[in-house]
Amino acid sequence: MHRYREFLTSLGWTALILAVFVIGQTIPLPNVDLTSAETAVQHVTFLRLFGNVTGSDFSNQTLFSVGMGPFMSAMIIWQAVQAIGDEAIGHLSPRQVSFGKYGITLLLAIAQSFQLVYLVRGSLDTFYLPGTQIDITFIGTMLILIAGALFVAWLANMNAAIGIGSSVALIIPGIVRGIPNNLIRGFGDAETVPLKITATSLTVAVVIGAVFLLFSVITNAAELRLPIERPMLDREHSNSYLPIKVLTSAGMPFMFSSSLFMLPRYFVNQTIGPTTPLQHLIATWFSYRTPQGILMYTVVLLLLNYAFGYINLQPTRQTKSLKESDDYLLGTYPGDATEAAIMQHFNRLSFISSIITLIIGVGPLLVGLIWPVAANYSLYLGSLMILAGMTIGVADQIRGLITKNQYQIFD
Helix, strand or coil: CHHHHHHHHHHHHHHHHHHHHHHHCCCECCCECHHHHHHHHCCCHHHHHHHHHHCCCCCCCECCCCCCHHHHHHHHHHHHHHHHCHHHHHCCCHHHHHHHHHHHHHHHHHHHHHHHHHHCHHHECCCECCCCCCECHHHHHHHHHHHHHHHHHHHHHHHHHHCCCHHHHHCHHHHHHHHHHHHHHCCCCCCCCCCCCCHHHHHHHHHHHHHHHHHHHHHHHCEEEEEEECCCCCHHHCEEEEEEECCCCCCHHHHHHHHHHHHHHHHCCCCCCCCCHHHHHHHHHCCCCCHHHHHHHHHHHHHHHHHHHHHHHCHHHHHHHHHHCCCEECCCCCCHHHHHHHHHHHHHHHHHHHHHHHHHHCHHHHHHCCCHHHHHHHHHHHHHHHHHHHHHHHHHHHHHHHHCCCCCCCC
């Protein structure tokens, strides 16, 4: 039993952290009318889509409504900064790195809390600074949400340190919970055709989901292995390889493409529809139901796929790491030639991952021009791709915890 002790301990910590997270998402804000607040945000589709993939819950105004959104976005921004300025970031101390990450998290938490409070401002009960007549309703509600977001960030870091699944463990339950809703409601805008739940439609969805989930697991695990020579090691242990995932961006484009694409629609009249030429232009070019909108969504997906792929791989950092350890790609000179070779392979794999991404994200939308309900499968399949990528990472960590104490030592 002792060989599983570390795994069971980590599992216990994760269960406790998830329980605290779930409880926090059920504690309502003390001064909000939940019914009218839900009505106020139900038309802001990009918030719902963003919340589905970041562990946020903007439809219910609770202590953890902002959730993992600021922390997840901050980690991605930090990775982007690290990819661009690797030399400068490398000289920072762990304390400075932590300060930078939490600083970005705080700024994003302030922005997202302000946005949510502004949307539900008409549903807030007025309260004053104790002993005065100073109205602190808006700022007080914001501070509660900001505190909740920072506490969630702390929970995520705690799980990464002592639990299973790193920080993404707090996101997975939200993604699983949102998958049926994504299939039924799709993108949730006024043009969406809900999927009618019948025995036939449910069977088709389950079969497609199962087949696609298997496909997602295979493609997320697939990788290109570039041979590496390690001259500083003895010959027996000198052969190694540099792995590059075929899906270099994993499911990251699907996490942010929908909410980013829907953001301009926020400037269109949510009650009666577009009323000005600019609003009509936005409604046409940022719609999942028009050829122009599908073209724009294709551009968003391609840009995010390449950007996240580059951030995940970081060719410059890989090259620097090889050079510092006196290793090199087989048949390639160290330095600029190595970076060029890595970039060449990355571009080829990005082309493959872009095709897969477009088939998943854009394919259902094209079918939806003829059969409208098919467009809902864009979100459905995208969520399954995200879930598969995260689950593989968690499974690898579990496997490592279980097998790490099973090595035999020979004299």
